[in-house]
Amino acid sequence: MLGRLIIDDVRPRTPGGYPAKALVGGVVTVKADIFREGHDLLAARARWRPTGGTWATEPMALDVNDRWEAELTPTQVGRHELQVEAWTDHFATWRHDVELKAGADPHDSLATEIEEGALLIGRLAKRAPKEARPVLLAAVAGLRDGARSRDERLNAGLDDHIAALLTGVVDDTDLTRSDKLTLWVDRELAGFAAWYELFPRSEGGLAGAAKRLRAVAAMGFDVVYLPPVHPIGTTHRKGRDNTLVADADDVGSPWAIGAAEGGHTALHPDLGDIDAFDGFVDEAATNGLEVALDYALQCSPDHPWVRQHPEWFHHRPDGTIKYAENPPKKYQDIYPINFWPERDADRKALWQACKEILDHWISHGVRIFRVDNPHTKPFAFWEWLLPAVQAEHPETVFLAEAFTRPKLMAKLAEVGFTQSYTYFTWRNEKWELEQYLGELCAEPLVDYMRPSFWPNTPDILAGPLRNGPPSAFRLRFLLAATMTPVYGIYSGYELSENQPASPTNEEYLHSEKYELRERDWDDPGSLAPFITSVNDARRRHPAFAQLRTLRFHEATDDAIITWSKTDPATGDVVLCVVNLDPIGWHEATLALDMPVLGLGWDDTYDVIDELTGSTYTWTGSHPYVRLDPARQPGHVFAIRARS
């Protein structure tokens, strides 16, 4: 049976009832449709707590169209409960009605209404804080004071002070509660971070890679992500450029995990021992970086699990183990795992073993995992694994590397992935970017999916980067770093590495997945200074940590894309204007939605380019911009209103 009030469409929530996502220190707007029959006024509040903790409450206010809102700011990581409570505000209703009646007829004694008010305030006084009671009881006496005039008696109850004392006093005669929602609160890095991916073997192993960390940190990155660091199989090992037969000195793909030396909890001997690994993690921390590891649940034919647990793999009628296929392509160097063995005990042991891989690396200080191809493993597995790990280590972050259909990507985010790779790499035109960001910023998706934009990965060299000039690399970097709070690049990007494997293949020529790669980090053409300036601007402006406040503004040229972001906590606003053509200059007149920028339509204001330091003074909503990619791909403006 329905409650006395209706509380519908409470948010944030996910379609399937999994926890919505929030950040420590980030504003969570709780919303609900709240109404009841008739015309009485209502009151509502949100209550919330860390699971098992103490409830806190926040009053909700009516926005429009029976939609109520409250803003919460979580202060600790982990699972939270959230509930909306609403009740009829009998006092506000009485006050509203009696004021109208008194104004409409000065001769009506309103004796009954006055006594109704006295009874009501007397009843609510019992539910009010103790210190408020004397004043409330005095109001009751004033209402009933026959020696006073009608309006004097009324004023004893209508006084603003009485209303203030009764605000938020819960009237339990028709108190109605929504279902409980859950919220997963992550630490700040889970929602605002710049990632940098590198192959330690190209740097001479973990010890050598540790020497790169200072430079990576200096560019402004927060996370250094390593492809799998485990022993690599030799059976059917792939050669350079993904050839089927490897030479004796070919290093193989790190994703062909497992060899005689061990599996997912072992280190490749060439990278160093566990002390080298711990040293790498420590050196990262010293530089203000966190280490992210790859979590790729697949095995080379040489992985110890293949011998120890053949029941964890798929078998063919001839008894052999099935290798990976995407017909007609064959991946004989990889055995996919069978997550649904016939015996449920085998399934449980397998899933537990998968968790123990994470436990192992967590015990070595890793709290971030980039998960390889999660969409080829059961959703039920992730639904179990991710909360199980986060129950013990709530600060753990999982990035889903799923480039698949939109509903699968959303579902992975819903069942618990902290961040998600996206289609950004294939969104280059203005309309494509506007449409895609529109999807990512819309409820309910924005309540549980955190997109991470990657201009490149070791697998993907796409769009204008293919044989593209450094200006294309600046452009795509600027978009990724300023559109989404979380983004990343794969090393070599700053050197504008641009050679594709073929005109149609999106892989790199001489892909680092199959061979070591030497680079000249001191190349004078390096984009490191540009990257540093963008990351610095990101850190200066909390608006860059926001996604749901992103709004596009119009521009008269289809190559000029314009958007703003606002941080609701600080009011910080940034305005980005980017030329999507990496070759030619473009000019446009913008049509800025001034209220979105916190400005009036005819205001005069300064815009300060956070990348160059240049300041322009604009008036009104239609400024002119001209962007030459040879100089800079776009403006990242802070806005300073002129008083």
Next chain:
Amino acid sequence: MLGRLIIDDVRPRTPGGYPAKALVGGVVTVKADIFREGHDLLAARARWRPTGGTWATEPMALDVNDRWEAELTPTQVGRHELQVEAWTDHFATWRHDVELKAGADPHDSLATEIEEGALLIGRLAKRAPKEARPVLLAAVAGLRDGARSRDERLNAGLDDHIAALLTGVVDDTDLTRSDKLTLWVDRELAGFAAWYELFPRSEGGLAGAAKRLRAVAAMGFDVVYLPPVHPIGTTHRKGRDNTLVADADDVGSPWAIGAAEGGHTALHPDLGDIDAFDGFVDEAATNGLEVALDYALQCSPDHPWVRQHPEWFHHRPDGTIKYAENPPKKYQDIYPINFWPERDADRKALWQACKEILDHWISHGVRIFRVDNPHTKPFAFWEWLLPAVQAEHPETVFLAEAFTRPKLMAKLAEVGFTQSYTYFTWRNEKWELEQYLGELCAEPLVDYMRPSFWPNTPDILAGPLRNGPPSAFRLRFLLAATMTPVYGIYSGYELSENQPASPTNEEYLHSEKYELRERDWDDPGSLAPFITSVNDARRRHPAFAQLRTLRFHEATDDAIITWSKTDPATGDVVLCVVNLDPIGWHEATLALDMPVLGLGWDDTYDVIDELTGSTYTWTGSHPYVRLDPARQPGHVFAIRARS
């Protein structure tokens, strides 16, 4: 724990899990997001049954973006259950993969794949219909026939005939079911009907009103709706034109229900006795009409309940019963009911008594109720009452007369109202109509709320009808009757009664709510012929019974509104082009979305005006129209493609 497959966002459904609505003989499109990890092909079906009945199944087909659909056509009224089932189509996956492999490498024996196919077909044969098994087992033998070539063996399994036999065979190894959804199936009249409201007392009571029924039926109406037929209170009775003091001969408002003669189950003596009522219902049926009664849960101070059950009313501190108020307005002739008496036994008795009113009139052949102000009664009451009545009489129809905020109106529909009054009366401009219809046609609202458009009611004379010419009445009638499957008018409309109570009041001058009204039904200016022609067109075209297929098309003039509707079962299409200006002629070039009309972009086709019989031959998507309101408010076109 999640199932092996994901089945999300199953529709039709309501946000709160109440039954979605369907009609006997109407197409229900069942939709679901269905996917699983990896790349295997899937199969799915919808299964459904009347509650307690036998399951029927319908195969689902993949539409786009992991959205699957099936079409059902319910055949009986009442509550139904609906569920989506999905499983991995291992055979289709095998077939797809092995065809690619065979094509890619003619020298690969594919021995393992062939044996996999034999095992798979052998396993599925056990689940297939008995008559299919011999052919399937022959295919298994063919696959294993070492005397044949590779491709001969393969073809034994790849033959289309095998695929056809295995289509729909449920593979229970990973069969996954969605939650059960509920569907309420109404009879056709609940979803497609024209209503006509009349005050029988103005026709000399029920016997006199019965003589009007032939004319009402001749105009093409399906339902004749009577305001309350009960005794009317005398205490604080309202006089003519809603004056506070009634003269001795004033008849009072039928909504001030109850007097010494009885309450909601009694008839007003002036209308006739129960035999006259039964006779009216019979005469309606003879004319192909159904009778709708008003269900107004409020009492005059003279209602028997006031003495018998004072606990069913609100009391003031001085012991008196509260009359209705909308401060500062007072309605002393009406006592609202207190649906939440202190004692729950009183609440149950009250709610039961409310149901018994309906039971009484149902026992006299009434199956349609227009419910007065349902938004001032608890949602929990309707949530209980409507299904309780429909459980016993599933053909019962409830129209919600709620002109309130959108979320309350939607919630009333969700908890069980069959049809809903709307804001149509206040939507006159093209953009207003397009926006409002857009809301009404959108999921999920269209799955459970059936809008009923009323150009006028006894309470509402609005927009261009106020002091408006007959052309305004034709215009608003045409919109109501062709935009929504259910609509109604209040009698006098056909006589273009247009005098408002005042320049600001939306009531009629000399409102029939407070006095009898004489009319000359034979007025030569009557719109009855026009109304008849529109209702005839509605009956000829099943597309008019559709709402969710309504699509607007563009026109170059803001006064010309253009839309089409399609009936998915028959393919019937109607195209309406209406001039929203009741005074001046307008012309426009249309921009028709030709595929929506079942036409190619450059087709030549006839459009036949169903109101005038005129036929025009058009070519392409940009025809020209000119509409003079002195002649007709708009075209209602049938479309005939030229071969």
